[in-house]
Amino acid sequence: MIVVMGPGTTRAQREAVIRKIEAAGLQVHVSEGVERTVVGVVGDSHTKELLREGLEAMPGVETVVRILQPYKLVSREFHGGRDTTVWVGDVAIGGGRVVVIAGPCSVESRDQVMDTARAVKSAGAQLLRGGAFKPRTSPYSFQGLEEEALRILAEAREATGMPIVTEAMDNRQLEMVVKYADMVQIGARNMQNYTLLRDAGRAKHPVLLKRGPSATIEELLLAAEYVMAEGNPHVVLCERGIRTFESYTRFTLDLTVVPVLKRLTHLPVIVDPCHGTGKWELVTPMARAAVAAGADGLLVEVHPEPSRALSDGPQQLTPENFAVMMQELDAIALAVGRRV
């Protein structure tokens, strides 16, 4: 950590800064430049982080520059540079295969889920998704079938053998989801819901953590750190579009985070091209691009009849379009040395 002191700093201000650092048991290296004084801080990174904001608030301090990342358990460096594989039932995310998680946005009926589950399985999907508790922008929109939906999903798992993934938005839902599902999704709007992250960490269940629409890469990694800090290493990260000025698409899919995250963390990284674009016609090209960029998997919404969907109709694929997408992905996966 480096403390930069401004040009008009007094000796007393400088000494106060140094005293504060040394009182915390850290070492100080002062380097006087032509126009600024730079105070290097050496020692335990946790102690430095706790001191940081306090130093920034001291008179004479222009800025405090962090040298180390504030996360630890999620970092590739800490994990010896190796990739992590997260097992969901008998499916491995983060290994050689590109894992496709597919299913309807919302669970609407038993038939809808069973039909979709069979269709996506036969096209090559490995995990089944479907929303039981739906975060909706308007209180007047369909909010999900709740426990009934979880029962339907469990039945679809029985029928198809596919492990299931579904979202929980608070501790009460989490308790239920953990009973029925193989992996719990923490949605984009809850990425910084820290009590939920801790609860999910304690539940020790595999977690699919979606990036918040205005979350930086560092914030996403710190959210995963919350889960891991509770002793749950089974975390998969998911890019699903960030909020920018461009309004033609629902969000802006930030595919560059795929190679970035692969460098910074050992956790698997998947991509959701449906929320990222908001338009089904854009899903297949962006799914191809995600795999080409190195994603470990995809999260894709499929509905037997999107125009009758109770949520997110415009961005869901039909089973036919999904099958076409899977074939195209296969070719791309081979080109990057993987399989779907």
Place this chain on the structure above:
Amino acid sequence: MIVVMGPGTTRAQREAVIRKIEAAGLQVHVSEGVERTVVGVVGDSHTKELLREGLEAMPGVETVVRILQPYKLVSREFHGGRDTTVWVGDVAIGGGRVVVIAGPCSVESRDQVMDTARAVKSAGAQLLRGGAFKPRTSPYSFQGLEEEALRILAEAREATGMPIVTEAMDNRQLEMVVKYADMVQIGARNMQNYTLLRDAGRAKHPVLLKRGPSATIEELLLAAEYVMAEGNPHVVLCERGIRTFESYTRFTLDLTVVPVLKRLTHLPVIVDPCHGTGKWELVTPMARAAVAAGADGLLVEVHPEPSRALSDGPQQLTPENFAVMMQELDAIALAVGRRV
């Protein structure tokens, strides 16, 4: 609502759209333009909203344009054009006075809170704030004193007479907060935590709802609609900065929402210049600007010794700086026909 059908649309596609609209009990007005067909949809706005995404997913449909806002209870129009006043204890937010809510970011000790409470009260603050449960980006940062903090706040209310405001992040914390505090804050990161919004609606306690860092104005109003739809009309909105490309400040304080919200909703609107800027030197000018723009109040962090604060030190005012700010606000408030 208006459905725009693209240039290559077939007659069958157009008829399918019309059938879907009429089947929902709505009326259709077709207008054929030179290059597009425009289908106007007339009838109950709730039914239209439920149909919207389904129509967008139909073949031939280029776009669906909403004419009415998707919120209702929060809209100024629905409320007969009048302002709402929200009472917190004996303090009215949204009346003639500019209400200042002040106090430390986090409750750290009894002395810290009591000293700050007395100082901000004597400078003119009307409500006391202080965090008991802290949402922190890193799991390794100070997370709050929890119930102990609530007890300290309640004691400060006894001593000073100021009603207290504090944040809850989930249903368990909400239950506790409602017992001790006069107003519950729903923080920016939880603005779209819909189960929490519903719980806060059912609690019927006054709610301070902060805008999420990437929430549009419409999303903020729909979040307030969630609370009101549960029968709780005591909602105050708070702008606290949005996330943009500019990184010099912590967030970008979007003061234009103040006059915008005053036109769209009857709910009171306050501004948090501390989170919006992240730097204490910028707090006072932006507090002045907020009042000049028409804000009904301010949320300001004050700490007896910011460099020792356990959270957000760089953006907290000292009691002395707070007193100066209050004097400056007084002059601005008078210039816009109000009082602090």
Place this chain on the structure above:
Amino acid sequence: MIVVMGPGTTRAQREAVIRKIEAAGLQVHVSEGVERTVVGVVGDSHTKELLREGLEAMPGVETVVRILQPYKLVSREFHGGRDTTVWVGDVAIGGGRVVVIAGPCSVESRDQVMDTARAVKSAGAQLLRGGAFKPRTSPYSFQGLEEEALRILAEAREATGMPIVTEAMDNRQLEMVVKYADMVQIGARNMQNYTLLRDAGRAKHPVLLKRGPSATIEELLLAAEYVMAEGNPHVVLCERGIRTFESYTRFTLDLTVVPVLKRLTHLPVIVDPCHGTGKWELVTPMARAAVAAGADGLLVEVHPEPSRALSDGPQQLTPENFAVMMQELDAIALAVGRRV
């Protein structure tokens, strides 16, 4: 075009709006909804566009909704749905092949350009790039070798047979660039430099138009419309990253625009993964992703020794890394039915 009139509108306000529309020779369809009056405007799209802002400024008007796009020559619809191929020398952009434009960020010396040109050619690049006039954020950075650079580029074309692409920032530079180069680049910071766009239109030379860092898709298409409206149809669009809150990368590469633009316009679309990411390690995965998303080509910076580059060192590939990238692209191109 649709004019929405608010709930408190008077009859006189409505009539004034209708009179204004009819006076312009357009037809009016009035539809009274439960809460709003919607005035449909039918007729010549150009006339409607000219009227739009004036209507928006009239009392009682809540909003004016555009049904048609404001651009014409660049739209796929106007071009009969067919793709355009832009020829630069004997290289076709927008046909079956993925065209790679490569070369140094800045022209720094004869040797640097000749070495790079030979290397990228042998790895499969078809066009040579290199900056003669450099737009630099700071006035103290290297600003380019100007005409001397153009001569060096022309010499490299002689030696390798590769057509050359270089940027012009104003009319004076444009005159020179047109003499030496086969294609003129209009950089991201000049995307809305309308006098330059017109000048480039009149020059009738092939134009590589880069998207501005905060330009919407519609603004990019309107910028191309400026060039085409002067009678120059030889325009290639280039995505190079937009400005968002994420600061880990230099910009956020918005690859979704590739399939979006392919739907909206007949012009070829290429991608610059160097500026989009700002880090050479991210260039290859994002180049793969761009081709997988359907890009017609790539713009890639290559420097014999990036750490000695006078501009943008961190985002330039070495010739060795470029050759590896080209091999990887080949596999992706085949997977989407193209060749590099």
Place this chain on the structure above:
Amino acid sequence: MIVVMGPGTTRAQREAVIRKIEAAGLQVHVSEGVERTVVGVVGDSHTKELLREGLEAMPGVETVVRILQPYKLVSREFHGGRDTTVWVGDVAIGGGRVVVIAGPCSVESRDQVMDTARAVKSAGAQLLRGGAFKPRTSPYSFQGLEEEALRILAEAREATGMPIVTEAMDNRQLEMVVKYADMVQIGARNMQNYTLLRDAGRAKHPVLLKRGPSATIEELLLAAEYVMAEGNPHVVLCERGIRTFESYTRFTLDLTVVPVLKRLTHLPVIVDPCHGTGKWELVTPMARAAVAAGADGLLVEVHPEPSRALSDGPQQLTPENFAVMMQELDAIALAVGRRV
């Protein structure tokens, strides 16, 4: 400047970095932390800046942190901490008074300009604005009356005594503008048009430099540095809204830059609340807020009949509304110790 070297760095990589720094005549301070090596670079700031990107491109280098700002002439520090006053004719911008620049978006006719000029002058405006060359998103929109407009503006100056401000978009327009106008505006879309900035610097005429819609504060200051580096110190900065995800307003007016810029630079800072909001009803509250935040002036569009304006009708005030605004500003200005 500080070079951070990653955990796996070899000794050879470290030595290469040190050699490169020392070869440039700079000094090196190496500090070995627990996990990273930090190389401090001391010496001439210009040399450091030129070396920066090259260092970043070297193997083993994780990041390069700049300690000093890259601008110099515009910095408050360099100017001894004093404010600069820019004189435009006999009007001082940056002194005790809040200067209001008012007039139509576009010059449309002699009568329109003369009427507006008289109206805004009698309401208290000090400078007259009006567009002769208009940057328009669409090539089919009204592009300005060009030299005819400049003549009309000059006539209005004769009649009212108000100095005039108008925009130039390239060197040819600049030559003309300098002949007629007292201050040349460089518009938001040209903020990084470096050849124009240099030309405006050489012209030595007062410059009104508007912030680009995606320009950071640092980029705005570097654009001003381009003008000053050519020997022209007469620069006024103008905030006019940045591009964010919020689409209710045309742009997001970033008023926090006012106190930020006042700390970083000695140049005067004004605000344009018309472009910043895009809606005339929001102009007055945001004008009040700008003055309360400490702005040295305002740029406001006024049109005798906004619904007939050939550009930007929805954001222009009528002369009556302008007069009301001026009265409200007066009260705010007094509250911050200034006068309008």
